[in-house]
Amino acid sequence: MDMDHQKRALDNLEQDVEQLRKATGDALSRTDLERLRGDIAQLKREFYDNISPWQRTQLARHPGRPYTLDYVQHLLTSFHELSGDRSFADDPAIVGGFGWFRGRPVMLIGHQKGRDTKQRLARNFGQAKPEGYRKALRLMSLAAKFRRPILTLVDTPGAYPGMDAEERGQAEAIARNLREMMRLPVPILVTITGEGGSGGALAIAVGDRVHMLENSIYSVISPEGCASIMWRDATKAELAAGALRITPHDLENMGLIDRIVPEPEGGAHLDPAAAAQAVGDALERALAELGALSVADLLERRYQKFRRMGQFFADLA
Amino acid sequence: MAWFKRDKDSIQSPVPPEERRVRTEGMWDKCPACRKIIWRKDLESNWQVCPKCEHHFKLGSAKRLELLLDDARWTEHDSELTSSDPLHFTDTRPYKQRLREARQKLGMNDAIVTAEGVLSGRQVICCAMEFGFIGGSMGAVVGEKVTRAIELAIARRCPLIIVSCSGGARMMEGTISLMQLAKVSGALARLDAAGLPYISVLTDPTTGGVTASYAMLGDLNIAEPGALIGFAGPRVIEQTIRQKLPDGFQRAEFLLQHGFLDAVVPRPQLKNYIASSLEFFLA
Numbered sequence: 206m207d208m209d210h211q212k213r214a215l216d217n218l219e220q221d222v223e224q225l226r227k228a229t230g231d232a233l234s235r236t237d238l239e240r241l242r243g244d245i246a247q248l249k250r251e252f253y254d255n256i257s258p259w260q261r262t263q264l265a266r267h268p269g270r271p272y273t274l275d276y277v278q279h280l281l282t283s284f285h286e287l288s289g290d291r292s293f294a295d296d297p298a299i300v301g302g303f304g305w306f307r308g309r310p311v312m313l314i315g316h317q318k319g320r321d322t323k324q325r326l327a328r329n330f331g332q333a334k335p336e337g338y339r340k341a342l343r344l345m346s347l348a349a350k351f352r353r354p355i356l357t358l359v360d361t362p363g364a365y366p367g368m369d370a371e372e373r374g375q376a377e378a379i380a381r382n383l384r385e386m387m388r389l390p391v392p393i394l395v396t397i398t399g400e401g402g403s404g405g406a407l408a409i410a411v412g413d414r415v416h417m418l419e420n421s422i423y424s425v426i427s428p429e430g431c432a433s434i435m436w437r438d439a440t441k442a443e444l445a446a447g448a449l450r451i452t453p454h455d456l457e458n459m460g461l462i463d464r465i466v467p468e469p470e471g472g473a474h475l476d477p478a479a480a481a482q483a484v485g486d487a488l489e490r491a492l493a494e495l496g497a498l499s500v501a502d503l504l505e506r507r508y509q510k511f512r513r514m515g516q517f518f519a520d521l522a
Numbered sequence: 523m524a525w526f527k528r529d530k531d532s533i534q535s536p537v538p539p540e541e542r543r544v545r546t547e548g549m550w551d552k553c554p555a556c557r558k559i560i561w562r563k564d565l566e567s568n569w570q571v572c573p574k575c576e577h578h579f580k581l582g583s584a585k586r587l588e589l590l591l592d593d594a595r596w597t598e599h600d601s602e603l604t605s606s607d608p609l610h611f612t613d614t615r616p617y618k619q620r621l622r623e624a625r626q627k628l629g630m631n632d633a634i635v636t637a638e639g640v641l642s643g644r645q646v647i648c649c650a651m652e653f654g655f656i657g658g659s660m661g662a663v664v665g666e667k668v669t670r671a672i673e674l675a676i677a678r679r680c681p682l683i684i685v686s687c688s689g690g691a692r693m694m695e696g697t698i699s700l701m702q703l704a705k706v707s708g709a710l711a712r713l714d715a716a717g718l719p720y721i722s723v724l725t726d727p728t729t730g731g732v733t734a735s736y737a738m739l740g741d742l743n744i745a746e747p748g749a750l751i752g753f754a755g756p757r758v759i760e761q762t763i764r765q766k767l768p769d770g771f772q773r774a775e776f777l778l779q780h781g782f783l784d785a786v787v788p789r790p791q792l793k794n795y796i797a798s799s800l801e802f803f804l805a
Contacts, residue, residue: 366754376733383707435613515662517608
């Protein structure tokens with residue numbers, strides 16, 4: 206991959222400087238050395254700021270990326286996972302439960318992908334079925350009953366497009382979540398941690414704050430899906446990734462998300478603990494802001510937040 | 523050099539070529555269900571339902587409102603809203619061009635008509651989607667118009683009817699389209715809290731983001747016979763599971779059986795069905 210090549214070149218530069226230091230002994234002044242290192246750091250920052258939408262998509266899907274249960278481990282204490290939708294099954298593609306987040310009791314719900322082939326199959330690649338969305342809603346309602354804030358972590362290629370999911374009402378499950386999340390009387394904080402895949406992502410992503418990790422994406426359709434429909438050629442995914450404007454910066458500019466959470470240099474997979482720390486810091490700040498609002502205020506603001514989205518039309522009259 | 527030459531002009535045909543055949547194009551349709559030939563006038567006078575086998579063809583948004591609203595009269599709202607192409611989206615053709623063509627072809631500015639009218643003597647807000655306009659897809663304009671229609675229903679305290687016919691969210695407006703699902707569903711939560719009825723009518727086809735938001739959130743979800751209704755389209759599912767779907771999968775009757783519809787109502791009875799339901803809720 207092109208990006209790996211560039212990344213290696215940057216890493217090599219660092220090594221070169223190190224070798225230069227060793228080779229020249231004290232001949233190279235300390236300030237020169239600092240300047241060189243500074244230049245390289247600058248280059249790296251520019252490189253990661255300017256990676257293409259397709260490269261960001263690759264990072265969002267990186268197999269080493271922290272998933273929901275990793276964040277749970279880093280952010281929550283005494284986590285109790287809760288299972289089942291109380292009507293059909295437990296969906297392992299969505300996990301949830303309560304725990305303590307920096308001294309507060311919270312409900313946390315998120316998509317879960319697997320690390321190896323066996324886990325990936327068991328988690329259905331993070332593609333939830335109706336029972337997953339219904340479980341999520343059950344846990345959110347439980348949180349609302351006891352006035353606990355809800356944190357959701359979104360990382361899914363999309364809702365599962367299979368026969369069983371259709372039979373059990375995939376569309377109905379998603380639609381119901383959208384409507385009910387809009388009126389749950391507790392703060393809902395959403396973080397897109399990897400892939401925000403269409404309705405399957407949105408079904409747990411209606412909230413008072415929507416954060417996105419720097420290398421995550423949020424899209425109405427996967428770049429591959431878009432390419433195969435619009436270009437009739439799935440290999441045009443790179444083009445589609447650009448055309449769809451799915452990166453955090455684009456979405457922030459359009460007013461669709463509230464905050465971009467910076468990742469450790471090179472991506473969250475290189476330092477999951479630091480990534481979780483950054484996600485947690487952003488959540489803590491948002492919780493403090495929202496805690497001051499009355500329920501009526503909270504719900505009105507949540508409504509208006511989405512009500513304003515998409516004022517992209519001309520009035521011909 | 524030729525041996526001989528025609529003195530006069532070449533022989534003129536008494537009838538110009540374009541009139542030599544009996545023109546049947548545009549007069550007849552073939553029903554895809556019973557494969558019989560139907561006179562188009564018959565089809566039109568029967569609200570696009572096959573007079574022989576009752577197959578439901580797609581019905582345009584204006585005809586739909588004519589079917590449902592008294593005296594075929596209504597006041598349209600927000601008809602002047604049109605997409606500003608926020609992503610400057612271009613695939614094989616610019617989105618702007620697709621919009622222009624759809625506008626010219628249909629004489630409307632986006633894929634839905636939101637209207638206020640009278641249904642069997644009762645004031646209603648009624649929205650009808652137009653599949654001919656980029657597959658009835660929902661972008662910022664459809665999302666905004668539906669939301670305004672819902673808010674109007676709340677302000678007027680009158681029932682809401684939405685007739686869906688859509689391939690889903692509009693890809694060319696990216697994540698903005700996706701957010702319309704949340705926006706509309708939020709407005710429906712308010713309509714629900716206001717104690718007003720919402721009847722969702724699902725017609726062929728209703729899939730993707732429209733099904734996964736307002737189409738499935740009716741107090742009553744009713745569908746026309748044979749309508750394709752689902753979240754994922756049949757082709758996507760077939761690609762996922764790598765096998766052919768059984769006949770009737772994702773059809774209205776299938777959804778009725780699986781508990782996601784209140785009823786399957788043939789088009790000729792649709793207006794009466796809605797009227798009597800509203801009567802029950804509001805009398």
